[in-house]
Amino acid sequence: DQHGRTKQFRELSDYVAKCMNQHGICVVDNFLGDMPGEEILKEVQDLQSRGTFQDGQLVSSKGVQSSQNIRGDQITWVDGTEPGSKAISYLVSSMDTLLMYCGQRLKPVSIRGRTKAMVACYPGSGKGYVRHVDNPNEDGRCITCIYYLNKGWDSRETGGLLRIYPEGRSEVANIEPIFDRLLFFWSDRRNPHEVLPAYAIRYAITVWYFD
Numbered sequence: 001d002q003h004g005r006t007k008q009f010r011e012l013s014d015y016v017a018k019c020m021n022q023h024g025i026c027v028v029d030n031f032l033g034d035m036p037g038e039e040i041l042k043e044v045q046d047l048q049s050r051g052t053f054q055d056g057q058l059v060s061s062k063g064v065q066s067s068q069n070i071r072g073d074q075i076t077w078v079d080g081t082e083p084g085s086k087a088i089s090y091l092v093s094s095m096d097t098l099l100m101y102c103g104q105r106l107k108p109v110s111i112r113g114r115t116k117a118m119v120a121c122y123p124g125s126g127k128g129y130v131r132h133v134d135n136p137n138e139d140g141r142c143i144t145c146i147y148y149l150n151k152g153w154d155s156r157e158t159g160g161l162l163r164i165y166p167e168g169r170s171e172v173a174n175i176e177p178i179f180d181r182l183l184f185f186w187s188d189r190r191n192p193h194e195v196l197p198a199y200a201i202r203y204a205i206t207v208w209y210f211d
């Protein structure tokens with residue numbers, strides 16, 4: 001019920017605010033629960049079957065020309081008003097609500113807006129995403145928020161770990177892209193990260209928040 005969710009989000013926002021201010025990375029498991037998660041996964045699979053994903057960036061294998069080029073991630077943007085995106089829009093409004101409850105505690109940012117939802121699919125052909133910073137040049141994006149949809153994912157079998165190298169820290173963060181997991185991290189140079197080669201279809205939905 002609404003009260004249950006409000007209380008849950010308020011408590012969750014305490015954890016997220018503290019975790020972000022302390023580590024700059026925060027994982028929330030079982031964010032929406034099985035049913036909503038399944039609905040979102042179905043909408044993403046429908047999107048993919050309707051061919052709305054743009055071909056991922058071309059990741060040519062070392063120097064070999066065209067025929068060997070393998071697609072990396074494939075993406076499509078969803079603003080939540082399209083037909084068949086009800087569950088995705090519920091996800092994004094849940095992300096918005098959780099961050100709204102964090103309020104001013106997420107120093108120093110005060111969220112002013114966000115991007116649409118970027119739905120990404122790694123086709124599982126052994127491609128990942130090279131090490132990068134989401135916002136290296138102050139384009140306004142301050143928080144990266146990723147929701148994963150991969151049931152029973154085990155990176156020992158199928159790779160696809162998100163590896164974050166927090167600036168100035170010796171240890172790395174290895175994030176399994178498991179179903180109904182929500183991840184926040186500062187989008188700037190504090191969090192260079194990469195997606196290790198994935199050997200099964202790997203779905204994620206990303207929203208970037210602006211301050």
Ligand SMILES: O=C(O)CNC(=O)c1n[nH]c2ccccc2c1=O
Pocket residue numbers: 073075120129134146161162177193194195204
């Ligand atoms: O999926 C993940 O776990 C992390 N994913 C990323 O860091 C990531 N970052 N920036 C992008 C820009 C365009 C298309 C895909 C991406 C992308 O998957």
Ligand SMILES: [Fe+2]
Pocket residue numbers: 132133134193
């Ligand atoms: Fe990224």
